[in-house]
Amino acid sequence: MQLTMQGICKAFGANVVLRTVDFHLEGGEICALLGENGAGKSTLMNILGGVLLPDAGTIALDGVEKVFHDPTQSLSAGIAFIHQELNLINDLPIYENMFIGRELKKPGGFLDHAEMIRRTRDVFDRMGLSIDPRAMVRDLDASYKQIVEISRALLMNASLIIMDEPTTSLTDPEIQRVFAMLRTLKAQGVGIVFISHKLREVMEICDRYTVLRDGVMVAEGRVAEITVSGLARHMVGHEVKSDTMGHNGTRGEERLRVTDLTREPFYRHVNLTAYAGEVLGITGLLGDGRSELMSTVFGAEGDYTGEICVGGKPVRMKSTGQAVALGIGYVPRNRKENGIVKDMSILENGSIVTWPRLVRRGLIDRRMQTAEFDRQKRALSIKLERINDLITSLSGGNQQKVVLAKWLSAGPKVLVLDNPTQGVDVGAKEEIYDIIRKLADEDVAVIVLSSEAQEIIRVCDRALVMYHGAVCDEVSGERMTEHEMMRLATGG
Amino acid sequence: MEHTQPKQSPLQWVKQSWKTQPLFSTAVALLVMVVLQTLALGFSYANFGEWFAAWGKNWINILRNNAGVGIIALGMTFVIISGGIDLAVGSTMVGIGAVIMVLIDGNANGLLTRIGITGAPAFLIAIAAGILVGVLLGEASGALIAHSGLPPFIATLGMMKIARSVTQQFMQGVQPAVPKDFLGIANTRIGGEIVLPILYWLLLAGVLYVVSKHTAFGRQVFAVGSSERTSKLSGVNVKKIKRRVYVLMGGLVAVASVIQIARIGSMDYANAGSGYEMDAIAAVIIGGTSMSGGRGSVLGTVLGMLILAVMNNLLNLIGVPPFLREAFKGVIVVAAVLLQKKDSAN
Numbered sequence: 096m097q098l099t100m101q102g103i104c105k106a107f108g109a110n111v112v113l114r115t116v117d118f119h120l121e122g123g124e125i126c127a128l129l130g131e132n133g134a135g136k137s138t139l140m141n142i143l144g145g146v147l148l149p150d151a152g153t154i155a156l157d158g159v160e161k162v163f164h165d166p167t168q169s170l171s172a173g174i175a176f177i178h179q180e181l182n183l184i185n186d187l188p189i190y191e192n193m194f195i196g197r198e199l200k201k202p203g204g205f206l207d208h209a210e211m212i213r214r215t216r217d218v219f220d221r222m223g224l225s226i227d228p229r230a231m232v233r234d235l236d237a238s239y240k241q242i243v244e245i246s247r248a249l250l251m252n253a254s255l256i257i258m259d260e261p262t263t264s265l266t267d268p269e270i271q272r273v274f275a276m277l278r279t280l281k282a283q284g285v286g287i288v289f290i291s292h293k294l295r296e297v298m299e300i301c302d303r304y305t306v307l308r309d310g311v312m313v314a315e316g317r318v319a320e321i322t323v324s325g326l327a328r329h330m331v332g333h334e335v336k337s338d339t340m341g342h343n344g345t346r347g348e349e350r351l352r353v354t355d356l357t358r359e360p361f362y363r364h365v366n367l368t369a370y371a372g373e374v375l376g377i378t379g380l381l382g383d384g385r386s387e388l389m390s391t392v393f394g395a396e397g398d399y400t401g402e403i404c405v406g407g408k409p410v411r412m413k414s415t416g417q418a419v420a421l422g423i424g425y426v427p428r429n430r431k432e433n434g435i436v437k438d439m440s441i442l443e444n445g446s447i448v449t450w451p452r453l454v455r456r457g458l459i460d461r462r463m464q465t466a467e468f469d470r471q472k473r474a475l476s477i478k479l480e481r482i483n484d485l486i487t488s489l490s491g492g493n494q495q496k497v498v499l500a501k502w503l504s505a506g507p508k509v510l511v512l513d514n515p516t517q518g519v520d521v522g523a524k525e526e527i528y529d530i531i532r533k534l535a536d537e538d539v540a541v542i543v544l545s546s547e548a549q550e551i552i553r554v555c556d557r558a559l560v561m562y563h564g565a566v567c568d569e570v571s572g573e574r575m576t577e578h579e580m581m582r583l584a585t586g587g
Numbered sequence: 588m589e590h591t592q593p594k595q596s597p598l599q600w601v602k603q604s605w606k607t608q609p610l611f612s613t614a615v616a617l618l619v620m621v622v623l624q625t626l627a628l629g630f631s632y633a634n635f636g637e638w639f640a641a642w643g644k645n646w647i648n649i650l651r652n653n654a655g656v657g658i659i660a661l662g663m664t665f666v667i668i669s670g671g672i673d674l675a676v677g678s679t680m681v682g683i684g685a686v687i688m689v690l691i692d693g694n695a696n697g698l699l700t701r702i703g704i705t706g707a708p709a710f711l712i713a714i715a716a717g718i719l720v721g722v723l724l725g726e727a728s729g730a731l732i733a734h735s736g737l738p739p740f741i742a743t744l745g746m747m748k749i750a751r752s753v754t755q756q757f758m759q760g761v762q763p764a765v766p767k768d769f770l771g772i773a774n775t776r777i778g779g780e781i782v783l784p785i786l787y788w789l790l791l792a793g794v795l796y797v798v799s800k801h802t803a804f805g806r807q808v809f810a811v812g813s814s815e816r817t818s819k820l821s822g823v824n825v826k827k828i829k830r831r832v833y834v835l836m837g838g839l840v841a842v843a844s845v846i847q848i849a850r851i852g853s854m855d856y857a858n859a860g861s862g863y864e865m866d867a868i869a870a871v872i873i874g875g876t877s878m879s880g881g882r883g884s885v886l887g888t889v890l891g892m893l894i895l896a897v898m899n900n901l902l903n904l905i906g907v908p909p910f911l912r913e914a915f916k917g918v919i920v921v922a923a924v925l926l927q928k929k930d931s932a933n
Contacts, residue, residue: 395820419822427820434820438813438881447810447821450803458801501821 131520175248238269347371376558492523670880725837813881
């Protein structure tokens with residue numbers, strides 16, 4: 096199938112999101128749709144998926160003009176939209192998920208399980224997958240869930256699949272599994288739109304790219320003819336740095352020491368020390384236990400063995416409040432679930448940690464609260480209209496900065512950042528790295544958890560590599576390379 | 588920022604506010620009710636003064652009759668915003684009431700009368716004990732919910748059954764006499780009218796409004812209800828906040844209990860307070876508080892309670908039979924939530 100979108104315009108009120116954008120895709124082709132958050136990617140794909148109507152412009156499939164008023168129309172035209180948050184029901188088996196809402200029935204209204212299983216198996220066979228259709232979705236790892244969603248699209252005869260950041264929650268082997276499936280689809284003539292921030296993956300899997308910036312298509316071409324930094328430049332509109340920022344910190348006093356820390360089945364016998372003025376990285380693959388390790392140090396899990404020393408004094412970490420009182424800050428992963436309070440304003444999200452400290456005569460002092468947040472807003476250059484707007488009105492990068500702001504106002508001695516640039520665009524990423532380095536310069540002991548080797552190399556002075564719940568080595572200086580860290584993280 | 592307000596026609600203003608101000612539609616609904624109620628009350632009076640007196644008396648009646656549930660609904664607002672629910676309030680009100688009744692018992696063999704404590708000191712002891720029991724019952728529910736992870740619906744359903752049943756068992760054949768002075772707590776006339784329960788309600792509403800908006804506890808209740816995980820990872824003691832919400836609820840139930848006893852001079856352990864939990868929940872919901880927590884307001888609950896009360900009065904005035912009135916309540920709760928759903932979808 097051939098898709099041609101021409102002159103697409105879309106505005107929400109006074110906010111123009113797309114300005115006469117063209118986009119085209121051939122069958123059997125994987126096209127990357129790139130751009131920072133807010134560039135208009137989602138809007139463009141939502142128009143294609145029938146979620147939004149364009150203000151102007153046309154969509155044509157194989158030369159025939161189409162108008163999609165709702166997602167079912169676009170789906171029946173063969174376009175499937177696979178969202179970042181997967182649309183599967185954990186407590187049902189795969190085959191029932193495949194047919195949800197369109198269940199096959201026998202005369203009399205009973206479900207035709209056998210036929211649903213057979214057809215599911217057919218799709219899997221076509222893709223060369225050996226998955227039992229009767230397995231529960233709950234028991235699948237993230238990549239297989241992704242694969243089930245894609246298979247469901249195929250079952251509905253999709254010939255064009257839109258994938259919105261499909262690899263965000265996947266480990267490297269899982270990503271490869273999904274990529275293998277995408278290649279099979281491609282060989283069978285399915286066209287794929289691949290939305291991602293991970294440029295290396297784009298280089299690996301995509302044939303062509305289209306870059307949007309501020310609602311305008313700024314570049315397109317063949318992936319073979321461009322480099323990662325070329326793509327990044329198109330996205331942000333200027334050069335992106337990839338060299339290391341670290342190694343200039345002077346190590347100060349010991350701030351946090353963890354000895355023989357164990358919490359089965361997540362991690363065991365972990366030792367680490369974080370010093371003032373230094374950025375310590377912890378890296379590894381998904382499931383290496385680093386997030387669980389640091390959330391224990393932050394007091395979010397009580398049942399551990401081993402010793403945690405803060406500022407040289409051993410403490411028994413029982414609650415997050417205790418950790419805050421001891422001067423530990425924690426920017427968690429998965430901002431949406433763990434980082435923000437979605438029903439609250441930017442201001443309140445940016446001060447939730449310090450509410451108790453802002454109380455004067457029983458009430459939160461609004462003047463102090465606003466003054467402190469304004470200070471952080473300037474320091475972190477948070478872009479916002481009104482501090483009383485909901486936090487969800489901000490872009491991912493700015494939300495993350497607000498999460499940072501709430502911790503910075505607490506003046507932490509140790510700051511743990513888990514996956515700090517998740518869902519953040521390239522420009523904001525750099526800003527967050529700058530903030531991290533600046534914190535270290537201001538004598539905070541910073542600990543950055545990340546599975547992106549690039550990120551670790553960019554901001555950290557040294558890094559621990561974890562593998563299956565154990566720290567396998569420490570790297571710094573010359574040894575801190577992508578290759579070496581990958582070798583250690585995969586147990587090599 | 589270029590946010591110059593364009594000139595709006597009143598109609599546009601209404602449309603805009605309807606969309607952006609969560610309480611606007613609630614306030615409009617109340618206004619409509621009040622207008623209808625005023626019409627239903629009629630104008631067959633000699634002069635404006637007489638009409639106004641009748642209108643005012645009717646209002647005082649409405650407010651006074653709903654002060655108890657109104658106070659309970661205030662606490663329910665916090666409970667629901669925190670992501671919980673409390674079904675036990677009607678029953679704990681009776682349990683607390685029994686404790687108060689036993690302590691103020693004016694009979695010669697009354698618990699305190701026997702040792703020579705009567706009058707104001709006995710009342711103070713009784714009210715303090717009532718509040719203490721309310722707080723303890725709240726703490727029990729709260730601890731179950733916060734520490735053993737029991738769903739609030741289940742924990743408070745258990746409490747609901749236990750509190751009323753135990754109270755009825757213990758109060759079998761016990762008939763405490765409520766001293767006449769105790770009735771003064773609710774029935775002392777101010778300007779010739781019995782308005783004290785209304786004043787208690789409004790006072791508590793004012794205090795709790797400030798608590799919900801301007802104290803660390805109040806804001807943490809919202810945060811916990813909206814995202815428990817984020818709250819915990821921001822150093823908020825989620826379990827403590829959950830417990831305290833039910834403790835606050837318990838304290839307010841005790842106040843409602845005192846008012847109930849002082850108003851009517853007795854307590855029917857089998858029936859008093861039954862249905863209060865649902866009326867309170869209805870008021871909270873009509874007031875725009877989200878059942879899933881994180882969003883809502885004390886002011887909304889007061890408006891919600893007024894809508895229910897005025898509607899009841901209106902139905903009474905136009906002669907709808909009592910049995911049917913509950914149906915209207917049901918309709919209005921469903922309609923309110925439907926309206927809010929549409930609002931948030933926009």
